[in-house]
Amino acid sequence: MLKPVIIALDFPDKKEVRQFLHPFGDQPVWLKVGMELFYKEGPELVRELKAAGHSIFLDLKLHDIPTTVQRAMRQISGLDVDLVTIHTAGGTEMMKAAVAGLEEGASGVRPRCVGVTVLTSTNEHMLQTQLGWQGTVKEAVHHFAKSANESGLDGIVCSAHEAADIRQTFGPDFWSVTPGIRLAGDAANDQKRVMTPAEAREAGSTAIVVGRSITKKAQPYDVYQSIVREWESA
Numbered sequence: 001m002l003k004p005v006i007i008a009l010d011f012p013d014k015k016e017v018r019q020f021l022h023p024f025g026d027q028p029v030w031l032k033v034g035m036e037l038f039y040k041e042g043p044e045l046v047r048e049l050k051a052a053g054h055s056i057f058l059d060l061k062l063h064d065i066p067t068t069v070q071r072a073m074r075q076i077s078g079l080d081v082d083l084v085t086i087h088t089a090g091g092t093e094m095m096k097a098a099v100a101g102l103e104e105g106a107s108g109v110r111p112r113c114v115g116v117t118v119l120t121s122t123n124e125h126m127l128q129t130q131l132g133w134q135g136t137v138k139e140a141v142h143h144f145a146k147s148a149n150e151s152g153l154d155g156i157v158c159s160a161h162e163a164a165d166i167r168q169t170f171g172p173d174f175w176s177v178t179p180g181i182r183l184a185g186d187a188a189n190d191q192k193r194v195m196t197p198a199e200a201r202e203a204g205s206t207a208i209v210v211g212r213s214i215t216k217k218a219q220p221y222d223v224y225q226s227i228v229r230e231w232e233s234a
């Protein structure tokens with residue numbers, strides 16, 4: 001089992017990805033390929049990273065009518081990635097269609113699918129004034145997690161602040177994948193609900209997603225290793 005510290009490869013192209021991964025040698029890690037990189041490099045880079053032994057979280061956050069999502073997930077599943085995202089706000093019919101598409105397209109075990117709930121760049125004030133939700137962030141995440149769970153998803157994406165409630169309610173097999181991770185002293189940037197790796201583990205996160213706190217450092221490989229140690233000793 002790979003360490004559940006997922007590195008967000010938020011780079012513009014494969015050249016920068018290869019440079020970044022060079023110090024990792026042949027050590028397989030969890031890598032997240034998001035929209036910026038996928039829209040530039042497409043499936044070819046995903047195949048390259050898979051062939052190198054990495055686990056791939058393809059984060060394209062699908063949100064469309066059920067038929068379109070099902071057909072898109074069929075294609076994504078054919079890439080043999082390990083984890084994918086969908087927006088829970090698309091509703092249960094869409095999420096069920098996503099799972100069906102993943103099953104149809106898989107040659108073996110289908111990719112796990114987690115539902116994005118309230119983005120970690122959103123705080124309670126934004127949720128209430130911009131998105132029209134009357135309750136707290138915790139209540140909103142719980143609400144979307146319930147519909148994700150009922151739709152057959154494998155977990156959700158939320159901040160580590162909600163992870164304890166999710167684990168307690170849905171059990172450890174329902175994943176809480178938590179971005180918004182910052183090392184003590186790092187800038188939050190656009191993230192609003194942040195925690196350190198150790199805090200996230202103690203709160204019950206299944207896996208953490210870390211981008212800039214690794215990728216913007218002078219010695220990213222050393223920082224990755226220290227985050228893994230922090231996670232394991234928490």
Ligand SMILES: O=C(O)c1cc(=O)[nH]c(=O)n1[C@@H]1O[C@H](COP(=O)(O)O)[C@@H](O)[C@H]1O
Pocket residue numbers: 008010034059085116118119120121157158179180181191209210211212213
């Ligand atoms: O789905 C995601 O991965 C995601 C959901 C969310 O609520 N917040 C969030 O930051 N992310 C992703 O996690 C990564 C966080 O990057 P950093 O803020 O640089 O650590 C980015 O690639 C985001 O796209």
